[in-house]
Amino acid sequence: GMEGRAALVTGGTSGIGLAIAQRLVQDGLRVAVLDLDRPQAREVAQAHGLAFIGADLSRRADCRRAVDETVAALDGLDVLVNNAGFQHIDPIAAFPEDTWDAMLHVMLTAPFLLSKYAWPHLTRSGQGRIVNVASIHGHVASPFKSAYISAKHGLIGLTRTAALEAGEQGLTVNAICPGYVRTPLVEGQIADQARTRGLTEQEVEQKVMLEPAAIKRLLNPEDIAALASYVVSPAAWGMTGAVLDLDLGWTAR
Numbered sequence: 091g092m093e094g095r096a097a098l099v100t101g102g103t104s105g106i107g108l109a110i111a112q113r114l115v116q117d118g119l120r121v122a123v124l125d126l127d128r129p130q131a132r133e134v135a136q137a138h139g140l141a142f143i144g145a146d147l148s149r150r151a152d153c154r155r156a157v158d159e160t161v162a163a164l165d166g167l168d169v170l171v172n173n174a175g176f177q178h179i180d181p182i183a184a185f186p187e188d189t190w191d192a193m194l195h196v197m198l199t200a201p202f203l204l205s206k207y208a209w210p211h212l213t214r215s216g217q218g219r220i221v222n223v224a225s226i227h228g229h230v231a232s233p234f235k236s237a238y239i240s241a242k243h244g245l246i247g248l249t250r251t252a253a254l255e256a257g258e259q260g261l262t263v264n265a266i267c268p269g270y271v272r273t274p275l276v277e278g279q280i281a282d283q284a285r286t287r288g289l290t291e292q293e294v295e296q297k298v299m300l301e302p303a304a305i306k307r308l309l310n311p312e313d314i315a316a317l318a319s320y321v322v323s324p325a326a327w328g329m330t331g332a333v334l335d336l337d338l339g340w341t342a343r
């Protein structure tokens with residue numbers, strides 16, 4: 091069963107990460123959440139009974155320390171959920187270079203480093219799991235999101251490579267690709283677009299964000315957590331290297 095297994099969820103004090111952390115606790119795992127070390131993040135973790143690991147994933151040394159602290163706090167590490175991320179919107183010609191570096195580090199290099207440093211722990215039980223939260227933007231592009239889309243495409247490549255390397259040890263590695271999910275990240279984008287396009291937030295949701303979707307309703311973080319729960323479960327032992335779309339039909343066309 092899942093009982094007694096130890097999980098680390100990055101970006102685990104907000105949105106999709108928090109929903110995954112809560113769901114894994116319900117499933118009987120011991121869970122730590124990694125996030126930027128801010129009082130509010132610590133409070134969220136504490137309020138949900140989650141161990142808190144303060145780290146900035148744009149820094150290599152923090153990734154190393156985060157794995158060590160998690161193993162110490164949970165007495166092991168069987169499940170790694172690489173979920174932390176952020177968006178920046180600008181055309182390539184104006185895209186800030188430091189922002190590009192930070193986004194690639196947080197959303198691609200950190201999942202590599204955490205996988206590398208955690209590997210000896212993740213392969214111990216024979217039921218280890220890496221779940222990479224990519225995006226529908228790991229498959230398809232939209233304008234003005236060059237760093238995000240490049241990082242997410244790369245994360246799918248890392249997922250497939252790690253799956254091939256991990257198979258013999260019962261460690262599965264999969265990617266989840268959500269369409270738009272109602273989280274602080276997306277609420278911010280809706281507000282921005284409403285302002286810049288002179289639309290209501292409702293119009294931005296329906297006409298801009300959900301335009302390519304078959305189901306015209308934003309996902310909830312719990313919907314992503316339910317899929318993550320399955321991927322982490324022992325029943326999913328044979329699923330690895332999979333790129334799992336949960337995208338309201340966006341990529342069906």
Ligand code: NAD
Pocket residue numbers: 100101102103104105106107124125126145146147148173174175176196223224225226267268269270271272273274275276
């Ligand atoms: P969110 O902003 O609610 O949560 C992201 C978390 O990552 C935050 O807690 C943030 O503090 C943390 N984080 C950011 N930079 C960090 C850093 N340098 N070090 C440590 N932590 C850092 O966002 P969300 O919508 O829940 O997104 C979670 C993941 O899901 C992201 O990878 C995002 O790309 C992906 N995703 C989101 C959607 C969506 O519609 N919301 C769709 C597809 C994919």
